[in-house]
Amino acid sequence: MPDEYAGVVALVVVLVLALSALTAAVILWRRTTTREHVVAERDARRAEDGRAGGMRLAVVINPSKEGAADVRAVVERVCAEAALPRPLFYETTVDDPGTGQARRALADGADVVVAAGGDGTVRAVAEALAGTGTPMGLIPAGTGNLLARNLDLPVTSVPDAVAIVLGGADRAIDVGRARVTEYAEDAEIPDDPDTAHIFLVIAGLGFDAAMVADADDQLKAKVGWVAYFVAGARHLHGRRMHATIRLDDGEAVDARLRSIMVGNCGRLPGGITLLPDAVIDDGELDVAAIDTRGGLAGWAQLFGEVVAQGLGVRNDLPGKIGRIDHTRARRAVIRVEDGEQAQVDGDPLGMAVELETWVEPGALVVRTG
Known part of the structure; x- marks a missing residue:
């Protein structure tokens, strides 16, 4: 009896093991079949709209920029010559400068999402791509083209820019965030006052932001970045602002300043x-x-300081009537009396009493040369 009982137990164990193995095999087969089915359906959809195989390129383009039609033509031609799928295009609007379009491009399966426009378009596309790992390409078509300049990307040749988009290397860069935590009493409050605005180059409070806010759009279209300096001339005799600055976990420091700028990179036009x-x-x-x-x-003297430091020369002597002092931080909170104009990468944020900025390391992947 014990032997018979042991034999039955052994048979049951064998059957259980066999059933488990069969179940696992069925699950694995179903998963594989499902995965193959999904891939097959995806490839079929791509084949139907001409996107079978190869890099899926999506271009978020500002149609108001001069040469937008040429950008589209060059991208289509280069992709065709490289035997790549037909590129997808998403036009920006006044209500949506590119963030929603970039998100739709991601949902449509784009491998690279290109910002074709000015710094505002670049910021909007970066907002959608930050943290996703999907690379952002750049086809500069704006006034400043700040990020492209800091990454040594072509700013005058669309074919050269497209060549880097298709054949360049991916680089993870930091992004900055800026939030106005308190607006001036007479400021125009936006619909989304708590938004943490992305910036890739520089956020500022004071003279630089006033210069950006007052720059004439028509003049920018005619003479480019020189329009900012024309606007700045109107503020040369403005008052110095009283600022309280707190960096990371340090003590707050009071200062009299014309402007305070928080940058991710520092090259300007x-x-x-x-x-x-x-x-x-x-x-x-x-x-x-x-x-x-x-x-x-x-x-x-300040202009001389800026030019000299660009050449690697620093003058730290005290008593200068025009100076620029540097430090580093991961977070900065700036508070000013009565409020001052604030900006991120050339986009005005309004009159701010307190501006908070911080860094998100390696949050954005950019296609570079």
Whole structure:
């Protein structure tokens, strides 16, 4: 009896093991079949709309930019010559400068999403791509083209820019965030006042933001980034602002300034390097405190300081009437009396009393040369 019982138990164990193995095999087969079915359906859909195989390129394009039609033609031609799937195009609108379009491109399965426009389009596309791992390509078509300049990408040749989009390398860069935590009493409050705005180059409070806010759009279309300097001339004799600055977990510091800028990288149009120590993927932001006294003489000295530091020359002597001081931080909170204009990558945020900025290391993948 014990032997018979043991034999029955052994048979049951064998049957259970066999059934388990069969079940596992069925599950594995179903998963494989399902996966193959999904892939087959995806490939069939791509084949129907001409996107079978190869890199799926999506271009978020600002149709108001001069040369937008040429950009579209060049992208289509280069993709056809490279035997790539037909590129997808998504036009920006006044209500949506590119974030929604970039998200639709992701949902449509794009391998690379290209921002074809100015700094506003780049910011909007980056907003959708940050944290996704999907690379962003750049076809500069704006006034400043700040990110492209800092990444040494072509800013005057669409074919060269497209060549990098198709054949370049991917690089993870930091992104900055800026939030207005308190607006001035007479400020126009946006519908989304708590938004953490992305910036890829520089956020600022004070003179630089006032210059951006006052730049004439028609003049920008005619003379490009020079329009910002024309606007800035109107603020040369403006008052210095009283700012309280807190970096990371340090103590708050009071200062009299013309402008304070928090940068992810520091190269501006016209060969100007405002933040010579800024590195776009070091996990930190560079903070520049800018001040002048003595009228035009102070501004002249400040301009000389900016030019000299771009050449690697620093002058730290005290008593200067135009100066720019640098430090680094992962987070900065700036508070000013009565409110000052704020901006991110050339887009005005309004009159802010307090601006909070921070860095998100390696959050955005960019296609570079």
